Amino acid sequence: MTQPIETQEREAGPPVPADGTPPSSAKRDSFLGNLRRLWHNLRAAIFRTGKPTSDRARAQKVFGNFLLHVHSTRVHRHSLRFTTTLGLGIAALASFILATVTGVLLMIYYTPSTELAYQSVKDIHYVVPTGRFIRNLHRWSAHIMVIAVILHAVRVFLTASYKKPREFNWLIGLGLLVVTLGLSFTGYLLPWDQLAYWAATIGSNIASSPRELTDALGITSWFDPGGFFRQLLLGADEVGQSALTRFYLLHIMVLPLLLCWLIGVHFWRIRKDGGLARPSDEQLRAEGKLPPAEENNNGNGATFPRGPLKTYGLMAVVRGRTPVVGRGPENTVPAWPRAFRAEMAVGMIVVAVCLVLAFFSDAPLKEQANSLVPENPAKAPWYFLGIQELVSYSAFMGGVFLPGLVVLGLALIPFLDREKEPGGVWFSGARGRREFLASLAFGTVVVVLLEVITIRFGWLRSWFPEIPQLWIILVNPGTVLAVLFAGWSQLTLRRTGSTRMAAIALFTTILVGFVILTYVATVHRGPNWDFYWSKSQWPVH
Amino acid sequence: MSDTPEEPQERRDFLARAAFWTTAGALGFAALGVARMPKPGVLPGQSAAVKIGPPGEYPVSAEPVRVPGQNLFVLHDADGFAAVAAVCTHLGCIVSVSPDGFECPCHGSRFARDGHVVRGPAPSPLVWFELSLAPDGQIVVDTKKPVPVGTKFQLS
Numbered sequence: 001m002t003q004p005i006e007t008q009e010r011e012a013g014p015p016v017p018a019d020g021t022p023p024s025s026a027k028r029d030s031f032l033g034n035l036r037r038l039w040h041n042l043r044a045a046i047f048r049t050g051k052p053t054s055d056r057a058r059a060q061k062v063f064g065n066f067l068l069h070v071h072s073t074r075v076h077r078h079s080l081r082f083t084t085t086l087g088l089g090i091a092a093l094a095s096f097i098l099a100t101v102t103g104v105l106l107m108i109y110y111t112p113s114t115e116l117a118y119q120s121v122k123d124i125h126y127v128v129p130t131g132r133f134i135r136n137l138h139r140w141s142a143h144i145m146v147i148a149v150i151l152h153a154v155r156v157f158l159t160a161s162y163k164k165p166r167e168f169n170w171l172i173g174l175g176l177l178v179v180t181l182g183l184s185f186t187g188y189l190l191p192w193d194q195l196a197y198w199a200a201t202i203g204s205n206i207a208s209s210p211r212e213l214t215d216a217l218g219i220t221s222w223f224d225p226g227g228f229f230r231q232l233l234l235g236a237d238e239v240g241q242s243a244l245t246r247f248y249l250l251h252i253m254v255l256p257l258l259l260c261w262l263i264g265v266h267f268w269r270i271r272k273d274g275g276l277a278r279p280s281d282e283q284l285r286a287e288g289k290l291p292p293a294e295e296n297n298n299g300n301g302a303t304f305p306r307g308p309l310k311t312y313g314l315m316a317v318v319r320g321r322t323p324v325v326g327r328g329p330e331n332t333v334p335a336w337p338r339a340f341r342a343e344m345a346v347g348m349i350v351v352a353v354c355l356v357l358a359f360f361s362d363a364p365l366k367e368q369a370n371s372l373v374p375e376n377p378a379k380a381p382w383y384f385l386g387i388q389e390l391v392s393y394s395a396f397m398g399g400v401f402l403p404g405l406v407v408l409g410l411a412l413i414p415f416l417d418r419e420k421e422p423g424g425v426w427f428s429g430a431r432g433r434r435e436f437l438a439s440l441a442f443g444t445v446v447v448v449l450l451e452v453i454t455i456r457f458g459w460l461r462s463w464f465p466e467i468p469q470l471w472i473i474l475v476n477p478g479t480v481l482a483v484l485f486a487g488w489s490q491l492t493l494r495r496t497g498s499t500r501m502a503a504i505a506l507f508t509t510i511l512v513g514f515v516i517l518t519y520v521a522t523v524h525r526g527p528n529w530d531f532y533w534s535k536s537q538w539p540v541h
Numbered sequence: 542m543s544d545t546p547e548e549p550q551e552r553r554d555f556l557a558r559a560a561f562w563t564t565a566g567a568l569g570f571a572a573l574g575v576a577r578m579p580k581p582g583v584l585p586g587q588s589a590a591v592k593i594g595p596p597g598e599y600p601v602s603a604e605p606v607r608v609p610g611q612n613l614f615v616l617h618d619a620d621g622f623a624a625v626a627a628v629c630t631h632l633g634c635i636v637s638v639s640p641d642g643f644e645c646p647c648h649g650s651r652f653a654r655d656g657h658v659v660r661g662p663a664p665s666p667l668v669w670f671e672l673s674l675a676p677d678g679q680i681v682v683d684t685k686k687p688v689p690v691g692t693k694f695q696l697s
Contacts, residue, residue: 198634201634202633232580235585236584237584238586242585374635378634378647392661394662395631395632461660462660465659469664472662529646529648
């Protein structure tokens, strides 16, 4: 491998050189002189060189700095286009950082005990200086994080950025999505108000809902995964102190650590998998998304000056293409400042949005948890309401089997769709856009139709009151949707002969299902989970 | 950085593999042992047997009576007493009395007077519990001992 050997690496630094050469030798070792130079010497000790003044020095800085070196020193022009990423990954990271900072602040006052939790949250809300604002920020940054992570996954899928060699990073990303939802769910219980208590009760009962199936099959007495999950989550038979302790531990320790580790691997793999997915330079140039070839090398002279700054020695002979020498990688720009500026901008927008939302909208706090009176309707946070709508047909299918199937399906996508494609193009082109729109229409019609049938006419049990439970588990609106979506995807595969198009069909219909079910459950479900056009029609009780 | 594959050194390779799998096995078993910990050995919570007052507090009535402070309903008719859980078998919300039975606020399950599912996602009827009379004259409901739907108890 050919390795550059560094020689003569002095950039024009600050007035005082890095080695702190004193102005006069008389003062060289005097105590006062050292004291006066303390600031400069400290800075030199930390940063070694001063503020970099050339692209080359900035690249060196990015390369050598612990916090910055997760970036490559140069970024492809295509990666910096807003439409490549929409900034969603960085938005998720920014909201996570904001949630972490505000979360640590909330921990100053929050007490994880069933007797004090509610009072301490009330204190934070009404008594602690800026407490309400910090709590609002924590809540809004968590919401924004969930939205950003979901949209980021949608972006990565639609631009085919999961394909080889990025399959593993797609799996890591899926893990991040699951952990993010876990963080939100565990945080939901902590205020110990009615909303929290009943959401946790429903959630833990969903965890134990495999019992629905084992009961229907009559094998619960010797095979009871549902009861096992529930005990693991709650540490008891009911939501109580042990559940609060466990949720708190998960929320502030286990899941954040896991998330940080996964984020680290995620970012590392972006670098190691060759940066963001993008089409070939020729294709980009043909579409006018890159400057023509001749112009492109402008500026590279300054960035990569020819001269005796580096000498190259032959270390070994390896297979592969000859490394480019004396010329910058084509169509890239320095990460500092271009990529950093873009990331800072996205981060600032996220923080600004959270600040505005937190200022105008308070986080809810209902009455203290009461195990005798359920909240009516008892709604989970909005991103689980799609699942809650499915759960209202069958707890096991809607709460465990179908979500599990979706996660498994998402994980398998890059391994079932092996069509070679560089990625980085939305919908993989015009054909994909057509399939996307067709699937959007199909999904909408099917989901709305099933919702209308269920709401107007009920389901199997309304028609055949004596029907065995197993039938309801197997045949309910949720499973019907799953079969229809799978069939639609198969049809697309037959019609187009492309696994990518089939993947688009499946992903899009599931996405539509998620969005519509979430919408119906959020807006149109009222007391007793009945359908209402608006909240103003809810019966007073 | 040589492209020629290393020559196999059988004894050394075997020892390295043995060392690796021993370490992996030890860590694996340790992890299994630790995984036993989060599953509680004793479940905290209130006693499963609940005293709900003397039978005289629950006169014969067509309507189920909610036991104060408990998620239980008492039915008392000519056949005797029965205690029915107020906990929905779907996802654990508390049902309330409706004109013709019980209804669950969370996902709209409806139950008949005897606890059978009439509508909605609930997979099984509301649970009936065993009743007995304590020496002090109070009814004891054992929430760990379900009985078949329709079992009435003569308490006097």
